[in-house]
Amino acid sequence: MEQYVEALKKQKIRITPQRLAVLRVLWNNHRHFSTEEVYGEVKKDFPAISLATVYTILDLLKQKGLIRELRIKSDKTLFEARVDMHHHFLCRDCGTLFDIDMKPCAALEAMAVDGNVIEEAHGYFYGVCKKCK
Amino acid sequence: MEQYVEALKKQKIRITPQRLAVLRVLWNNHRHFSTEEVYGEVKKDFPAISLATVYTILDLLKQKGLIRELRIKSDKTLFEARVDMHHHFLCRDCGTLFDIDMKPCAALEAMAVDGNVIEEAHGYFYGVCKKCK
DNA sequence: TAGATTATAATAATCATTATTATTTAGAAG
DNA sequence: CTTCTAAATAATAATGATTATTATAATCTA
Ligand SMILES: [Mn+2]
Ligand SMILES: [Mn+2]
Ligand SMILES: [Zn+2]
Ligand SMILES: [Zn+2]
Secondary structure, eight states: OHHHHHHHHHTTOOOOHHHHHHHHHHHHSOSOEEHHHHHHHHHHHOTTOOHHHHHHHHHHHHHTTSSEEEOOSSSOOEEESOOSSOEEEEETTTOOEEEEOOOOOHHHHHHHHTTOEEEEEEEEEEEEOTTTO | OHHHHHHHHHTTOOOOHHHHHHHHHHHHSOSOEEHHHHHHHHHHHOTTOOHHHHHHHHHHHHHTTSSEEEOOSSSOOEEESOOSSOEEEEETTTOOEEEEOOOOOHHHHHHHHTTOEEEEEEEEEEEEOTTTO
């Protein structure tokens, strides 16, 4: 309860029940959520919340670095609690989406050496997972 | 002229002026195109073409592996002629999008060893390019 | 050259996301 | 604790990229 308040205060974000609820959903479930899914979860405890508000809050939390945005599935944007660098694998058979932890890739170093500044790196892998194979 | 026909035949795709025109745009310009941009280019030589047709053709060419699809910019899908593995950098200042050539990352090997089959790998990098820095 | 199959053009529909705005709320100041 | 102002929310409309529909036209096989 208090950890969410702390996190928002640290980013100088006003404390509202809606924001706490959204943050709680993502931090309590280490999965990848679409906006609609977050909306569905939050509504359980907060039936009056508006979908537009969920969109706004997710965008805010992303800007402040409290959550991360994903664009691996064609249509919908996804969000997750993990903000450390990791990548994603999407199985084209079962549709499962899972995290991939990897060491900093050599390519990143090369870019930096070349003079560019990399602030974000997303590795999106598509294929067939070991279960489906 | 003949190379486009060859490419389509090899994939058992019916030859139509519209398909040749779309393929020509991408193969003659090594850039990243939105669907609207392809549409604009094709219309110069083919004023009667429909935007919906361009969407359909781009999807077909992608399925057949003749072109590649990109989803690094938030809203619009991009397409390009290069189908070999390479990655992309998007500068948040000037908006420039450029290719990054890199050796197969160690992460790919790790995935394969773990039993998954990777069919596609997209590295999306966001930051500030050397010009803007 | 004919005829079945497939593609195109025109247009409507979809649907995720964003914009708008009246109302409500958070939090600072007294 | 109460007041006040800036900011947030709810409700809803608008946007815009993509997809679906369908009548017409073109491809290509035999
Ligand atoms: Mn993840
Ligand atoms: Mn490229
Ligand atoms: Zn699978
Ligand atoms: Zn730049």
